[in-house]
Amino acid sequence: MKGLAISLILLLASLPIISWGFAWGRPLVWQAGLAIFAIGALIPPAARLFSKDEK
């Protein structure tokens, strides 16, 4: 559950960062948002692959 919560927070946080990056014309900002999004999206399957307990 902790992993899901962190994943969700990162995904939701990436939205305003990406949006502001484009609105302000700052490539580094939206790229940071995309990176945060990618990390957030990969947490659940990574946890699944490395977990021995999940059925």
Added chain:
Amino acid sequence: MAATELPITVLSWTVSSLPILALLLLLIWRRWSTSSAAPAALAIGAVSAIALFHTPLRTMAVAAGKGIWDAIFILYVIWPALILYNTVEKARAFIAIQQGIRKLLPDRLLVVLAFAWVLSSFIQGIAGFGTPIAITSPLLVGLGVKPVYAVVLPLIGAAWANMYGTLGAGWFATLAVVDIPNRELLFLYSGLLIWIPNLAGGLTIAWMYGRLWALKRGFPAIAVISLLHGGLQIILLPFITPLAVFFASAAALGATFLLGRWSFYRQHDEDEPDRVFTEESKRAAREEEERFHGGRKDDSAGEDKKETGLSLAAALAPYAFLAAISIIALMIPFIRDFLEQVRVGLPFPETTTEYGVYNEATDAYSSFTPLTHPGTLLLLSALAGYLLFRKKKAYPPEFTPGAIILSASQDALPATTAITALLLISKVMDHSGQIIILALGVAHVAPTMAYVGASNFIGLIGSLITSSNTASNVLFAPLQATAAQAEGIQVELALAGQFAGGATGNAISPGDALLGAAVTGISERLGVILARALPWSIMTACIISAATMLIYVLS
């Protein structure tokens, strides 16, 4: 969206289908949870978008932002639906609903048809975003139906109403992207083809309930309800397109209660199967039958109220409130226009890929009207229900609203990440052109007659990938119209196939299925739900294909 240089090859078609194939394989075969499977499928879609379809990172970032925004729309239905469910459940109101409904509609098959097919279609006539599933699935669980069936049955039951439901939202969105030479002909063709998932839905619900026994017992009711649904829809579409499904479903709802008074549906049968009910509800039904046959006068209102503290009317009050405010907010034009003045939408720049897949810039992408969104209506209904139940002392003395929120959160969290990932798959595939390749690939290889038969499968694929019949039509209606003209087929027939396929595909859309799973507390069983609904969708789509080809030959 223009896509002039996309390679339509076996390789590109196969790669485009990988995200969806991977998702279905991981869910159904490997039994991964959706919160793990969906991001894995998203990763496959993203890698192929960048590596093979030459999608720049900039476009990927915009697709990611739009996907998360779309997810928030749906999550704002799931969380309030779970809050409403827990508000009702903690007051033990579902017990009162179960007992009260049993007296109004003693026949349990009729009850299941009433909720999974008739009520879900009625709600679909007014509100989308998965609202029918969000409301009827918990009610079915409260009536003693096993959670998996509580999700599968209304998914199948409400599928037909998707196209012209939601007060015509899908229809108007489609009109904005495609020219229709003869609307009356389209209404006739689509009304006939959409009647197929409607009738198939009722029959399949009965089949799942109790095989041949239920088909025989349910047939009179199914025939009457389907005649009203399908027949009234065809009659009303040319005159009041946005309200055709609403009125057809309302007529069917009234007919269902009248059918409940018919002696045919008030007879007890020892051989009645109980496949779809939990052990607890089977036990309660047996005890009630013993009381009835034991000759005890059933002081129904008094006994029920004593056990739960609530009458049927009080227990259903939050849902009646929901229906009332939905009708007021969504169906009265000047009120709707006033409330929709409050709009929130994020700006996104234009995007393109090296293959020329272009999406326009927007100042307010998919703007959100919080005052008419189903989530707000659900929250208000939950609040009204909480205040009523607290006044009637239906909650334990130490009970706090925090318990409702905590319980809802525990059910919603696994589904939240999953829903977000599912919608992101759709957006990434859309912005990279993979969805276009899937549709065009079918149209390019199929000879004319085969394309006629395949047109509804294109709509089904669109619904499956985007979890939205409307999105499927917006994406593929222009393609279908263009392909039809090139093949010498009536545009109206190709579009009718698209509409019927899109509606049928909604029964297996992972987004709606996951929404139902979330509100019934079985988020981890999405694979089981899809495995149950998939045969229905494929069988119904095959029948629609045959009917479309028959219309083509006869016209």
